[in-house]
Amino acid sequence: MNCDPRSGKSVSFVKIILFSLVLLFLASLLLADEDGDHRPLLGFWGIMAYPRYWMSLVFGLLGFILLQKVRLTKNLRLLFLPIIFFIFSLVELLPLGVFAQRMGLHPSPVCTVSKPFLFFVEGKVIPLAFWVSLLVIAALTLLGNKLFCGWVCPVGALQELIHRIPLPKRFKLEVPFRVANSIRIVIFALFILFVFTMGIEIYEYFNPFEVFHWDLEAAGLVILGAVMLVALFMWRPFCYIVCPLGLITWVLEQFSLFRVRIEPGICTDCDRCIRDNPCLAMRAIVKGSRVRPDCFACGLCIESCPKKGLRYDRR
Ligand code: SF4
Numbered sequence: 001m002n003c004d005p006r007s008g009k010s011v012s013f014v015k016i017i018l019f020s021l022v023l024l025f026l027a028s029l030l031l032a033d034e035d036g037d038h039r040p041l042l043g044f045w046g047i048m049a050y051p052r053y054w055m056s057l058v059f060g061l062l063g064f065i066l067l068q069k070v071r072l073t074k075n076l077r078l079l080f081l082p083i084i085f086f087i088f089s090l091v092e093l094l095p096l097g098v099f100a101q102r103m104g105l106h107p108s109p110v111c112t113v114s115k116p117f118l119f120f121v122e123g124k125v126i127p128l129a130f131w132v133s134l135l136v137i138a139a140l141t142l143l144g145n146k147l148f149c150g151w152v153c154p155v156g157a158l159q160e161l162i163h164r165i166p167l168p169k170r171f172k173l174e175v176p177f178r179v180a181n182s183i184r185i186v187i188f189a190l191f192i193l194f195v196f197t198m199g200i201e202i203y204e205y206f207n208p209f210e211v212f213h214w215d216l217e218a219a220g221l222v223i224l225g226a227v228m229l230v231a232l233f234m235w236r237p238f239c240y241i242v243c244p245l246g247l248i249t250w251v252l253e254q255f256s257l258f259r260v261r262i263e264p265g266i267c268t269d270c271d272r273c274i275r276d277n278p279c280l281a282m283r284a285i286v287k288g289s290r291v292r293p294d295c296f297a298c299g300l301c302i303e304s305c306p307k308k309g310l311r312y313d314r315r
């Protein structure tokens with residue numbers, strides 16, 4: 001029997017959050033019906049009112065609150081991963097009228113970074129939706145590590161979910177962060193080179209988010225399938241090795257206000273968190289490195305420390 005009063009509080013806290021989310025979701029459905037003529041909403045707040053953007057903020061902030069108030073167990077995280085994937089990729093397909101249309105993943109996280117360069121090169125105005133998307137993602141990242149990547153992005157959630165499929169430990173790969181990040185930077189440099197010299201946007205050739213246009217073209221399915229196959233062996237390979245938004249948010253998260261940090265004097269250097277968590281950030285956090293690999297704000301390391309030596313807190 002669990003006698004920890006904190007766990008009782010945590011359960012009711014999660015219930016309140018889930019209940020509020022259901023209410024917000026239902027309110028959006030009602031608003032969507034009222035706006036059935038689908039008049040385009042212009043301006044910053046008009047775009048922010050699209051469910052896709054405020055739902056991103058709600059889920060990012062939900063992750064932020066849970067990280068501080070609840071010990072996120074593997075099972076609780078496992079519960080959220082399919083929910084994140086469903087909300088930010090499949091709701092678009094449901095017969096929910098304007099609400100569903102406005103949950104569409106357009107621009108996708110990859111396009112949010114790549115397409116503005118293309119518009120610039122072509123002398124076109126960058127649509128406001130791209131700025132709003134960047135602003136939401138940047139605000140969440142500056143608040144507390146990769147809250148967008150860990151609590152909103154469906155490709156991120158799906159990779160994490162696939163990586164949970166149990167395999168013998170020898171099949172799980174750990175690519176050194178320096179190698180993964182160098183490849184990510186080289187791809188980004190090539191993207192800049194090609195876009196400015198030839199107007200070619202190379203990410204479109206390996207963008208797993210293309211599938212979420214739901215025209216089910218073979219190329220998109222193959223790319224998503226390949227990412228998920230690698231994700232079986234490596235934790236979030238697309239995020240660490242390819243994603244341009246992953247690269248940008250990695251730079252931003254070095255300045256995050258909240259982050260996972262070691263409780264001074266409690267860590268005994270047992271390295272249990274490093275062994276138990278497949279992310280590439282753990283070693284750098286324990287060793288106190290100034291520049292850290294990407295942390296997806298999943299909170300699992302906090303749960304895995306037997307001494308309660310890790311906290312998600314202000315830096
Ligand atoms: S880094 Fe990963 S989680 Fe973040 S936007 Fe890219 S694919 Fe999604």
Ligand code: SF4
Binds near residue numbers: 300
């Ligand atoms: S350091 Fe790793 S395990 Fe800990 S919250 Fe960040 S991504 Fe999750």
